[in-house]
Amino acid sequence: MNNIILAYNVNKGKTFLEHLKGKKPLFACVIGVTETAKIPGISAAGKNPELTYYTPSADVELLLFGKCKCISGVPVTPEGIPTPALITRAALKLADIPAIVISGGLKIKPQIPFIELGGSPGRDIRTGNAVDNVEEVVERAKVVGENLAKTVDYLVVGESIPGGTTTALGVLLAMGIDAEGKVSSSMPNNPHELKIETVKAGLRAAGIEFGTLAKDPLRAIACVGDPMMPAFTGLVIGAADKVPVLMAGGTQMSAILAIIKALNPEILDNTAIGTTKWILSDGKADLAGIVAQVADVPVLAINLDFSHSKFEGLKAYEAGAVKEGVGAGGACIAAILKSACSISTNALLLEIEKAYSQLMHSDKR
Amino acid sequence: MNNIILAYNVNKGKTFLEHLKGKKPLFACVIGVTETAKIPGISAAGKNPELTYYTPSADVELLLFGKCKCISGVPVTPEGIPTPALITRAALKLADIPAIVISGGLKIKPQIPFIELGGSPGRDIRTGNAVDNVEEVVERAKVVGENLAKTVDYLVVGESIPGGTTTALGVLLAMGIDAEGKVSSSMPNNPHELKIETVKAGLRAAGIEFGTLAKDPLRAIACVGDPMMPAFTGLVIGAADKVPVLMAGGTQMSAILAIIKALNPEILDNTAIGTTKWILSDGKADLAGIVAQVADVPVLAINLDFSHSKFEGLKAYEAGAVKEGVGAGGACIAAILKSACSISTNALLLEIEKAYSQLMHSDKR
Numbered sequence: 001m002n003n004i005i006l007a008y009n010v011n012k013g014k015t016f017l018e019h020l021k022g023k024k025p026l027f028a029c030v031i032g033v034t035e036t037a038k039i040p041g042i043s044a045a046g047k048n049p050e051l052t053y054y055t056p057s058a059d060v061e062l063l064l065f066g067k068c069k070c071i072s073g074v075p076v077t078p079e080g081i082p083t084p085a086l087i088t089r090a091a092l093k094l095a096d097i098p099a100i101v102i103s104g105g106l107k108i109k110p111q112i113p114f115i116e117l118g119g120s121p122g123r124d125i126r127t128g129n130a131v132d133n134v135e136e137v138v139e140r141a142k143v144v145g146e147n148l149a150k151t152v153d154y155l156v157v158g159e160s161i162p163g164g165t166t167t168a169l170g171v172l173l174a175m176g177i178d179a180e181g182k183v184s185s186s187m188p189n190n191p192h193e194l195k196i197e198t199v200k201a202g203l204r205a206a207g208i209e210f211g212t213l214a215k216d217p218l219r220a221i222a223c224v225g226d227p228m229m230p231a232f233t234g235l236v237i238g239a240a241d242k243v244p245v246l247m248a249g250g251t252q253m254s255a256i257l258a259i260i261k262a263l264n265p266e267i268l269d270n271t272a273i274g275t276t277k278w279i280l281s282d283g284k285a286d287l288a289g290i291v292a293q294v295a296d297v298p299v300l301a302i303n304l305d306f307s308h309s310k311f312e313g314l315k316a317y318e319a320g321a322v323k324e325g326v327g328a329g330g331a332c333i334a335a336i337l338k339s340a341c342s343i344s345t346n347a348l349l350l351e352i353e354k355a356y357s358q359l360m361h362s363d364k365r
Numbered sequence: 366m367n368n369i370i371l372a373y374n375v376n377k378g379k380t381f382l383e384h385l386k387g388k389k390p391l392f393a394c395v396i397g398v399t400e401t402a403k404i405p406g407i408s409a410a411g412k413n414p415e416l417t418y419y420t421p422s423a424d425v426e427l428l429l430f431g432k433c434k435c436i437s438g439v440p441v442t443p444e445g446i447p448t449p450a451l452i453t454r455a456a457l458k459l460a461d462i463p464a465i466v467i468s469g470g471l472k473i474k475p476q477i478p479f480i481e482l483g484g485s486p487g488r489d490i491r492t493g494n495a496v497d498n499v500e501e502v503v504e505r506a507k508v509v510g511e512n513l514a515k516t517v518d519y520l521v522v523g524e525s526i527p528g529g530t531t532t533a534l535g536v537l538l539a540m541g542i543d544a545e546g547k548v549s550s551s552m553p554n555n556p557h558e559l560k561i562e563t564v565k566a567g568l569r570a571a572g573i574e575f576g577t578l579a580k581d582p583l584r585a586i587a588c589v590g591d592p593m594m595p596a597f598t599g600l601v602i603g604a605a606d607k608v609p610v611l612m613a614g615g616t617q618m619s620a621i622l623a624i625i626k627a628l629n630p631e632i633l634d635n636t637a638i639g640t641t642k643w644i645l646s647d648g649k650a651d652l653a654g655i656v657a658q659v660a661d662v663p664v665l666a667i668n669l670d671f672s673h674s675k676f677e678g679l680k681a682y683e684a685g686a687v688k689e690g691v692g693a694g695g696a697c698i699a700a701i702l703k704s705a706c707s708i709s710t711n712a713l714l715l716e717i718e719k720a721y722s723q724l725m726h727s728d729k730r
Contacts, residue, residue, distance in 0.1 A: 098515035
């Protein structure tokens with residue numbers, strides 16, 4: 001497993017990986033949208049802020065169906081760098097891993113099957129009143145997690161929500177975790193100032209301060225979080241009681257970790273974070289630095305290398321564009337584990353390039 | 366497996382059962398509504414025709430959550446006989462079988478997680494234009510079936526849609542299968558005349574005759590079917606290519622069989638129908654008589670006996686009330702198979718009675 005980096009909590013991470021080798025996973029992708037992503041300059045998960053409402057739905061259409069339906073081509077950043085859903089799709093396809101999509105709250109419904117939990121799109125966190133129905137969505141997602149845990153050996157849970165690192169920062173600060181300047185970004189130039197300012201406006205509007213909601217994570221989500229969070233949290237809590245769960249994502253996962261620690265700390269022993277090398281090498285973020293404040297959970301990362309790709313859009317990942325999303329890192333880790341290491345990161349790159357060249361021919365946005 | 370009756374195609378049925386013994390199933394419940402159920406006297410799947418819109422959602426709430434949310438108590442017939450969801454719930458609980466809910470088209474959304482396929486509620490089949498978006502829903506359901514088939518050893522698929530035997534008759538006649546007087550009913554007195562009259566009005570309105578749509582099952586659904594059908598069909602087609610599928614239901618399953626035979630006959634070898642003894646002993650219906658016209662698929666039935674139940678509402682099943690629904694028969698068969706026969710039909714009855722007495726205390730409808 002040379003291609004999987006043990007980035008934090010090395011020994012626990014090694015045990016986690018050994019335990020899952022050759023086992024049967026299910027990949028679940030939790031999607032949602034928040035008006036926070038429409039703040040200019042905050043998210044690159046869409047060609048422009050208006051298109052961020054389409055990104056999660058287009059991502060999961062690509063994931064389950066092999067191409068997007070609600071947009072032409074694939075989601076791209078303003079610079080034209082393609083979505084990490086391409087990576088996730090390639091990993092699941094090569095390792096024949098089943099996938100399921102779960103909505104936490106959307107504006108644009110994907111034209112593929114998805115699990116509805118009764119959640120709504122998130123409001124701009126500067127309102128201090130970002131997410132409705134948090135507790136109910138957590139409860140429904142728990143039921144999904146409990147049931148899915150009876151079908152496979154472990155779960156890999158990814159997410160797609162533009163603006164998600166800002167809402168993660170919101171929840172982390174509301175819960176008293178020092179995350180300023182530590183959350184990642186889909187842009188090479190992480191707009192930390194803008195994120196902090198946005199979160200502080202939300203905390204002020206909600207009448208809370210750093211740490212006020214350390215013991216009330218559901219209220220932290222309701223005030224300054226996003227609708228992906230209650231769905232993701234419930235899913236992990238429901239499943240990790242029975243099977244291991246690989247939480248697939250970047251610094252947003254540290255917010256989920258904090259939420260779970262406040263609700264069900266005992267299940268954290270059955271979890272790990274799975275991400276990409278590009279999150280680790282991001283000098284403008286500090287995933288391990290946040291995780292270390294929360295829980296003793298391993299951080300694993302797939303060592304993908306796009307520097308020799310024939311596509312500039314993929315090479316850009318090496319320069320810090322996109323980095324992670326749609327559970328790309330975790331899906332690659334699961335593909336390697338399921339294949340008992342017979343799938344290489346090079347095979348992944350070739351599969352990604354194949355899909356990319358096919359899909360970009362139809363890109364007319 | 367004394368408690369499972371080999372009702373039709375005995376040898377194939379025996380092989381099917383032997384093959385699944387001790388294996389790991391997933392139960393999927395496909396729900397939908399049709400305005401056809403509002404024709405007075407056509408359905409007993411609700412206290413009155415208006416309540417039939419609530420029945421499927423209440424059924425799956427009971428299934429996943431242990432009690433109904435969108436109504437108090439549980440769905441009952443006009444005579445107060447409770448839903449077979451009680452049987453399904455007991456079977457899944459005793460054998461620890463995971464469940465998932467899939468909507469084909471609803472008026473009242475269940476307050477539990479469910480898979481959305483983009484379908485709509487069905488219109489009265491007398492319009493001859495009963496179901497929208499049939500092909501798209503089949504395609505989306507296929508994706509679900511393909512993915513779920515990678516998680517477990519086999520699928521059990523049940524349904525809940527009031528008015529479903531009338532729409533089944535519609536599709537069967539449109540496809541040229543002699544089913545007049547052969548479909549079952551949730552009432553002891555099967556209103557065959559009313560059903561036939563309803564279907565004939567639908568066929569007339571659609572400008573079709575007996576057998577016109579033998580090779581166009583999707584149009585048969587669109588004209589005189591219901592929104593459960595495309596979802597159920599796609600799910601079976603997607604899954605049965607890879608794993609066995611037990612189609613859990615009564616005479617409605619013969620319509621699904623006919624649809625699948627016209628679309629993907631090669632997968633029928635990987636299917637069986639699982640139902641209840643009460644469907645077999647229904648002198649006013651003929652499941653085997655319909656199946657025999659369609660395909661060489663086994664019919665299996667659970668030999669539940671409620672004649673000594675302490676509850677009149679359950680005893681009424683022995684007099685021909687309800688009979689089947691929510692995949693009750695197939696869920697019991699799967700429970701017995703999964704437990705390698707350690708779960709008895711008596712244990713099932715005790716579990717059903719326990720749940721029934723708890724739930725009826727809150728019945729205030």
